Amino acid sequence: MRLRKHCWLFSLLALVVTPAAAAAPRRIVSLSLCADQYLLALADPGQIVALNRFSHDPSMSWGVVKARQFRGIRGSAEEMLVLKPDLVFTAGFGAPAALAVLRSRKVKIIDLPWDDRFESIERTTRLVAEAIGHRARGEALIASMRKRLSAVGTPPGRGRIAAYYQRRGYLTGQGSLVDEMMRRAGLVNLARKLDRPMLPSRMSIEQMAMARPNFLIVDNGGRIRDKGTEMLEHPLLRQAIPDSHRINIPEAMTTCGGPSYPDAMEVLLAGIRHADGKR
Secondary structure (H helix, E strand, O other), rough: OHHHHHHHHHHHHHHHHHHHHHHHHOOEOOOHHHEEEEEEHHHHHEEEEEHHHEHHHOOOOOOHHHHHHEEOOOOHHHHHHHHHOOEEEEOOOOOOOHHHHHHOOOOOEEEEOOOOOHHHHHHHHHHHHHHHHOOOHHHHHHHHHHHHHHHHHHOOOOOOOEEEEEEEEEEEEOOOHHHHHHHHHEEHHHHHHHOOOOOOOOOOOOHHHOOOEEEEOOOOOOOOOOHHHHHOOOOOHHHOOOOEEEEEEOOOHHHOOOOOHHHHHHHHHHHHHHHHOOO
């Protein structure tokens, strides 16, 4: 009698568990470099059939080593017909023809928000984890990111000024992910101090040298790759802001908000502490 009761309970559990497991998507495609990050951190490898083509570019992709295991696509309608996805992630990107094909075939499309702060990253983590059938992994990732960020302790910035200076003289303004990173590190964004918008905002080399921020944050690694990055290595800039107060955060860590955020924060904090150690 007891064995029969246990068998009945197991059957009931199977009815409850099986539909949820079957609902997990099996052929996921990402058309967004930002969505790539979340899938690489949360999905089973067997669930991913393709990622954004830039996922294989080390200068842009945070998870490039892992991403190279998967096909990189442009996201054309022809590719969608071949891949036959059952779930597609975008983030404001995607060829209209491809999206039309997906909608005509009733494929689920999730357009991820633009994450410009950690709270938004947490929400997107839960959104993706739920959609791909790995809610527990999402919560574990959030807990891990929170733990890493809490290790900051007292922010070392102490209200000093920092400028995130990019190719062709673009200055990352207020309301951006990097602006939020500066605030968390205890820095004041020069663009915020000057009341510059998030984008577009530019400063000449001469203007930056005159502003003389305490820290200059760049993403070129000290290398001149083209005309756009040449100005970041200008002698006038080097004279105004010493190398010890130049912090390089690879572009791949800040292109998108996502699981790369704690890595970017650790690089920023290490740069501040390294500069202070040079004094």
